[in-house]
Amino acid sequence: MTVSSHSGQGAEAEAFYTQVGRALQEWSQVEDYLFQIFCEVCGIRDGVKAAAVFGSIVAFDARLRVVDTLMRLELKGTEHLPVWSRLAARLAKFYKKRHELAHFSVMTKKTGMPDGTQKVRVEFQPFYSMASAMTGRNKTLSSSEIELRIRHFEELREAVWYFATVFIQKRTPQLGFRLREPDLIRQLRTLDAQTPEAPAPPPQS
Numbered sequence: 001m002t003v004s005s006h007s008g009q010g011a012e013a014e015a016f017y018t019q020v021g022r023a024l025q026e027w028s029q030v031e032d033y034l035f036q037i038f039c040e041v042c043g044i045r046d047g048v049k050a051a052a053v054f055g056s057i058v059a060f061d062a063r064l065r066v067v068d069t070l071m072r073l074e075l076k077g078t079e080h081l082p083v084w085s086r087l088a089a090r091l092a093k094f095y096k097k098r099h100e101l102a103h104f105s106v107m108t109k110k111t112g113m114p115d116g117t118q119k120v121r122v123e124f125q126p127f128y129s130m131a132s133a134m135t136g137r138n139k140t141l142s143s144s145e146i147e148l149r150i151r152h153f154e155e156l157r158e159a160v161w162y163f164a165t166v167f168i169q170k171r172t173p174q175l176g177f178r179l180r181e182p183d184l185i186r187q188l189r190t191l192d193a194q195t196p197e198a199p200a201p202p203p204q205s
Contacts, residue, residue: 012122013106019146020101026153027098030091031060033160034067040167041070060095064088071163079189080166086188087159094156097149100126100141158182 035054044050057063068088075081105128109121124141132138162185169179 015143016106016124023101023150023153026150026157029157030160033164036164038067040164041074064091083185083188084163086191091156094152103127155184159184
Protein backbone atom coordinates (compact mmCIF):
# COMPACT_ATOMS: atom_id res chain seq x y z
CA MET A 1 0.00 0.00 0.00
CA THR A 2 1.26 3.49 -0.83
CA VAL A 3 0.21 6.70 0.90
CA SER A 4 0.60 10.24 -0.39
CA SER A 5 -0.50 13.78 0.38
CA HIS A 6 -0.33 16.25 -2.49
CA SER A 7 -2.37 18.45 -4.81
CA GLY A 8 -4.36 16.98 -7.67
CA GLN A 9 -5.95 14.26 -5.56
CA GLY A 10 -9.27 14.50 -7.34
CA ALA A 11 -12.85 15.50 -6.59
CA GLU A 12 -13.12 13.55 -3.33
CA ALA A 13 -10.16 15.39 -1.83
CA GLU A 14 -11.42 18.76 -3.12
CA ALA A 15 -14.74 18.06 -1.41
CA PHE A 16 -12.91 17.69 1.91
CA TYR A 17 -11.13 21.02 1.39
CA THR A 18 -14.45 22.72 0.61
CA GLN A 19 -16.09 21.28 3.71
CA VAL A 20 -13.24 22.45 5.92
CA GLY A 21 -13.54 25.95 4.46
CA ARG A 22 -17.26 26.01 5.26
CA ALA A 23 -16.68 24.72 8.78
CA LEU A 24 -13.96 27.24 9.61
CA GLN A 25 -16.05 30.07 8.18
CA GLU A 26 -18.91 29.13 10.52
CA TRP A 27 -16.55 28.97 13.49
CA SER A 28 -15.03 32.32 12.56
CA GLN A 29 -18.48 33.85 12.90
CA VAL A 30 -18.90 32.16 16.28
CA GLU A 31 -15.79 34.01 17.45
CA ASP A 32 -16.93 37.27 15.87
CA TYR A 33 -20.22 37.10 17.77
CA LEU A 34 -18.38 36.22 20.97
CA PHE A 35 -16.50 39.49 20.47
CA GLN A 36 -19.85 41.25 20.04
CA ILE A 37 -20.95 39.90 23.42
CA PHE A 38 -17.67 41.06 24.96
CA CYS A 39 -18.30 44.56 23.63
CA GLU A 40 -21.76 44.58 25.17
CA VAL A 41 -20.76 43.41 28.67
CA CYS A 42 -17.18 44.60 29.24
CA GLY A 43 -18.16 48.20 29.99
CA ILE A 44 -15.72 49.64 27.42
CA ARG A 45 -17.83 51.97 25.28
CA ASP A 46 -14.99 52.78 22.89
CA GLY A 47 -15.27 50.03 20.26
CA VAL A 48 -11.65 50.41 19.16
CA LYS A 49 -10.38 49.98 22.72
CA ALA A 50 -12.69 47.00 23.27
CA ALA A 51 -11.32 45.42 20.10
CA ALA A 52 -7.76 46.09 21.23
CA VAL A 53 -8.38 44.38 24.58
CA PHE A 54 -10.17 41.38 23.09
CA GLY A 55 -7.63 41.06 20.29
CA SER A 56 -4.76 40.93 22.78
CA ILE A 57 -6.26 37.71 24.20
CA VAL A 58 -4.92 35.29 21.63
CA ALA A 59 -6.17 31.85 22.70
CA PHE A 60 -9.85 31.03 22.27
CA ASP A 61 -10.08 29.27 25.64
CA ALA A 62 -8.85 32.43 27.38
CA ARG A 63 -11.32 34.59 25.44
CA LEU A 64 -14.15 32.26 26.40
CA ARG A 65 -13.16 32.36 30.08
CA VAL A 66 -13.13 36.17 30.04
CA VAL A 67 -16.54 36.40 28.35
CA ASP A 68 -17.95 33.70 30.63
CA THR A 69 -16.78 35.58 33.74
CA LEU A 70 -18.40 38.80 32.49
CA MET A 71 -21.59 37.00 31.50
CA ARG A 72 -21.93 35.42 34.95
CA LEU A 73 -21.80 38.91 36.44
CA GLU A 74 -24.15 40.40 33.86
CA LEU A 75 -26.72 37.58 33.92
CA LYS A 76 -26.65 36.81 37.65
CA GLY A 77 -30.15 36.06 38.90
CA THR A 78 -31.71 35.93 35.43
CA GLU A 79 -33.23 33.05 33.47
CA HIS A 80 -30.48 33.49 30.90
CA LEU A 81 -27.58 32.44 33.13
CA PRO A 82 -28.10 28.63 33.15
CA VAL A 83 -28.64 28.72 29.38
CA TRP A 84 -25.44 30.67 28.87
CA SER A 85 -23.54 28.26 31.17
CA ARG A 86 -24.58 25.31 29.03
CA LEU A 87 -23.76 27.19 25.85
CA ALA A 88 -20.28 28.11 27.17
CA ALA A 89 -19.64 24.44 27.95
CA ARG A 90 -20.74 23.52 24.45
CA LEU A 91 -18.45 26.12 22.92
CA ALA A 92 -15.50 24.66 24.84
CA LYS A 93 -16.41 21.16 23.67
CA PHE A 94 -16.77 22.06 20.01
CA TYR A 95 -13.64 24.17 19.95
CA LYS A 96 -11.76 20.89 20.26
CA LYS A 97 -13.64 19.60 17.22
CA ARG A 98 -12.92 22.80 15.33
CA HIS A 99 -9.22 22.34 16.16
CA GLU A 100 -9.22 18.97 14.41
CA LEU A 101 -10.50 20.61 11.24
CA ALA A 102 -7.89 23.35 11.33
CA HIS A 103 -4.91 20.95 11.44
CA PHE A 104 -5.24 18.05 9.04
CA SER A 105 -3.99 16.24 5.96
CA VAL A 106 -5.95 14.65 3.14
CA MET A 107 -4.25 11.38 2.36
CA THR A 108 -4.55 9.17 -0.70
CA LYS A 109 -4.08 5.48 -0.02
CA LYS A 110 -3.49 3.05 -2.89
CA THR A 111 -3.71 -0.69 -2.30
CA GLY A 112 -2.70 -3.26 -4.91
CA MET A 113 -5.43 -5.78 -5.69
CA PRO A 114 -4.95 -9.44 -6.76
CA ASP A 115 -6.12 -8.62 -10.29
CA GLY A 116 -3.38 -6.06 -10.71
CA THR A 117 -5.59 -3.00 -10.25
CA GLN A 118 -5.30 -0.48 -7.47
CA LYS A 119 -7.93 0.43 -4.91
CA VAL A 120 -7.76 4.16 -4.13
CA ARG A 121 -9.08 5.59 -0.88
CA VAL A 122 -8.99 9.26 0.14
CA GLU A 123 -8.96 9.95 3.89
CA PHE A 124 -9.26 13.08 6.01
CA GLN A 125 -6.85 12.76 8.95
CA PRO A 126 -6.77 15.37 11.76
CA PHE A 127 -3.35 16.10 13.27
CA TYR A 128 -1.64 13.82 10.74
CA SER A 129 2.02 13.08 11.22
CA MET A 130 4.28 10.38 9.80
CA ALA A 131 4.86 9.11 13.34
CA SER A 132 1.14 8.65 14.01
CA ALA A 133 0.69 6.95 10.63
CA MET A 134 3.55 4.54 11.23
CA THR A 135 2.24 3.59 14.66
CA GLY A 136 -1.35 3.26 13.49
CA ARG A 137 -2.60 6.02 15.79
CA ASN A 138 -3.92 8.30 13.08
CA LYS A 139 -7.60 9.29 13.28
CA THR A 140 -9.89 9.74 10.28
CA LEU A 141 -13.09 11.73 9.74
CA SER A 142 -15.66 10.96 7.07
CA SER A 143 -17.40 13.56 4.92
CA SER A 144 -20.65 13.00 6.83
CA GLU A 145 -18.86 13.53 10.17
CA ILE A 146 -17.43 16.84 8.95
CA GLU A 147 -20.87 17.86 7.65
CA LEU A 148 -22.32 17.18 11.10
CA ARG A 149 -19.72 19.45 12.66
CA ILE A 150 -20.66 22.19 10.22
CA ARG A 151 -24.28 21.94 11.37
CA HIS A 152 -23.18 22.08 15.01
CA PHE A 153 -21.07 25.17 14.28
CA GLU A 154 -24.07 26.80 12.57
CA GLU A 155 -26.17 26.14 15.67
CA LEU A 156 -23.50 27.63 17.90
CA ARG A 157 -23.21 30.70 15.68
CA GLU A 158 -26.96 31.32 15.95
CA ALA A 159 -26.93 30.75 19.72
CA VAL A 160 -24.01 33.12 20.38
CA TRP A 161 -25.63 35.76 18.19
CA TYR A 162 -28.85 35.35 20.19
CA PHE A 163 -27.05 36.40 23.37
CA ALA A 164 -25.49 39.35 21.57
CA THR A 165 -28.95 40.48 20.49
CA VAL A 166 -30.26 40.19 24.07
CA PHE A 167 -27.88 42.98 25.05
CA ILE A 168 -28.34 44.99 21.86
CA GLN A 169 -32.09 44.98 22.42
CA LYS A 170 -31.63 46.01 26.06
CA ARG A 171 -29.24 48.82 25.16
CA THR A 172 -31.20 50.21 22.20
CA PRO A 173 -34.89 49.31 22.64
CA GLN A 174 -35.85 52.18 20.37
CA LEU A 175 -34.45 50.24 17.41
CA GLY A 176 -37.07 47.53 17.86
CA PHE A 177 -34.42 44.87 17.40
CA ARG A 178 -36.20 41.55 16.91
CA LEU A 179 -35.09 38.81 19.29
CA ARG A 180 -35.38 35.36 17.73
CA GLU A 181 -34.70 32.35 19.91
CA PRO A 182 -32.86 29.68 17.86
CA ASP A 183 -33.44 25.95 18.28
CA LEU A 184 -30.26 25.35 20.27
CA ILE A 185 -31.21 27.99 22.84
CA ARG A 186 -34.61 26.37 23.28
CA GLN A 187 -32.95 22.98 23.73
CA LEU A 188 -30.53 24.32 26.34
CA ARG A 189 -33.35 26.09 28.15
CA THR A 190 -35.33 22.87 28.54
CA LEU A 191 -32.48 21.03 30.28
CA ASP A 192 -32.78 20.45 34.00
CA ALA A 193 -32.00 23.80 35.58
CA GLN A 194 -30.56 21.97 38.60
CA THR A 195 -27.77 20.42 36.57
CA PRO A 196 -26.37 23.04 34.22
CA GLU A 197 -23.26 22.18 32.29
CA ALA A 198 -20.14 23.80 33.72
CA PRO A 199 -17.77 25.31 31.15
CA ALA A 200 -14.64 23.23 30.68
CA PRO A 201 -11.63 25.06 29.24
CA PRO A 202 -10.61 23.79 25.80
CA PRO A 203 -7.01 22.82 25.03
CA GLN A 204 -4.43 25.47 24.37
CA SER A 205 -4.00 26.46 20.72
